[in-house]
Amino acid sequence: MAPGRNLRNLRTPSRGSGFDIGIDLGGTNMKIGLVDGAGRVKARRILLTHAGAGPTQALERAGAAIADLRKRRRVASVGIGIAGLVDHVAGIVRVPPNLPGWNGTPVKQILQRLTGLPVFCANDANAVALGEWLHGAGRGCRHLLCVTLGTGVGGGIIANGRLLTGANDAAGEIGHTAIFADGLPCLCGHNGCVERYVGTRYVEDRARKRVRAQLKRLKDHKNQTSLFPGIKAAGPSRMLEFAKGDAARITMREVGRAARAGDRLALALVEEVGDYLGTALANAVEVLDPERIVIGGGVSRVGRPLLKAVRQSVFRRTQTWGAHPGDTVGRKLGIVFSELGVDAGIIGASRLRTLDAPC
Numbered sequence: 001m002a003p004g005r006n007l008r009n010l011r012t013p014s015r016g017s018g019f020d021i022g023i024d025l026g027g028t029n030m031k032i033g034l035v036d037g038a039g040r041v042k043a044r045r046i047l048l049t050h051a052g053a054g055p056t057q058a059l060e061r062a063g064a065a066i067a068d069l070r071k072r073r074r075v076a077s078v079g080i081g082i083a084g085l086v087d088h089v090a091g092i093v094r095v096p097p098n099l100p101g102w103n104g105t106p107v108k109q110i111l112q113r114l115t116g117l118p119v120f121c122a123n124d125a126n127a128v129a130l131g132e133w134l135h136g137a138g139r140g141c142r143h144l145l146c147v148t149l150g151t152g153v154g155g156g157i158i159a160n161g162r163l164l165t166g167a168n169d170a171a172g173e174i175g176h177t178a179i180f181a182d183g184l185p186c187l188c189g190h191n192g193c194v195e196r197y198v199g200t201r202y203v204e205d206r207a208r209k210r211v212r213a214q215l216k217r218l219k220d221h222k223n224q225t226s227l228f229p230g231i232k233a234a235g236p237s238r239m240l241e242f243a244k245g246d247a248a249r250i251t252m253r254e255v256g257r258a259a260r261a262g263d264r265l266a267l268a269l270v271e272e273v274g275d276y277l278g279t280a281l282a283n284a285v286e287v288l289d290p291e292r293i294v295i296g297g298g299v300s301r302v303g304r305p306l307l308k309a310v311r312q313s314v315f316r317r318t319q320t321w322g323a324h325p326g327d328t329v330g331r332k333l334g335i336v337f338s339e340l341g342v343d344a345g346i347i348g349a350s351r352l353r354t355l356d357a358p359c
């Protein structure tokens, strides 16, 4: 383990009456929150990032929002989770995929100058893992894997009661683990990454294509059976109904709604997504042996059908030590949804100061 690259977490996080600022910086929005010692967001500001206009203007606007949130409050620190590789010791962002022109930005230095407060930086999914571990669905664990499902697939690992950052600040990048040796090309330049199969845009794309194909089949079928009025054709997927009849408007929201309503086409798609994600998670389980996996991010709003499919996939693919083959009783592993929801990034970032100084 390289010195200065692993952070030890305080055993007991501060639950005092002070406040910290947590920032969840993404390519579209900057979510900034005032968070108390128990991990509750007391006030928040959501600003557009305008990433293309460069880091200086965005961080200055963030600084103004922080000044507003701090009025009459004692704030101890600012923590910021950023989508991309983040050198957490130097506080510099590297190769952020959704923040063009930000590569090499000394975020920590700039925010310290703007606020006069100590500033702590991390990858956004790592910050989410920290938040879920301290205040959310990962409470009480010493071994946790946290996955965020959205346009991208991020991850964070708590191993032996520490946030694992890795030799290159790149630990937990489960989205870019391959589930097919020669699969579809991913934006990262490699093939077969799980993100290429479960990222929002790809799932929505498959949903639209399948609904259109189904409509065509139904139309053909209707033409063939019009001479036999006694045969009643099945209707189209409810994804189409929820998208007001326009397949192009199908999003994860419609996929989830239809799946929860028992729509067969939507359920098949969600089961497929759960199986792909479960394959990547099973690989991670074999390496990390977590006691809990927390699944968060927008895609998790699909709900129970997704969780069921993920659990089936993971337990089917991981070693167990039960009395019979396939018996999962022997493995201590829970798979649950996030408890912090959309605030996970803010809450986690606000806790970055509870990490010890680099060892």
Ligand SMILES: [Zn+2]
Binding pocket: 175, 176, 186, 187, 188, 189, 190, 193, 195
């Ligand atoms: Zn990739």
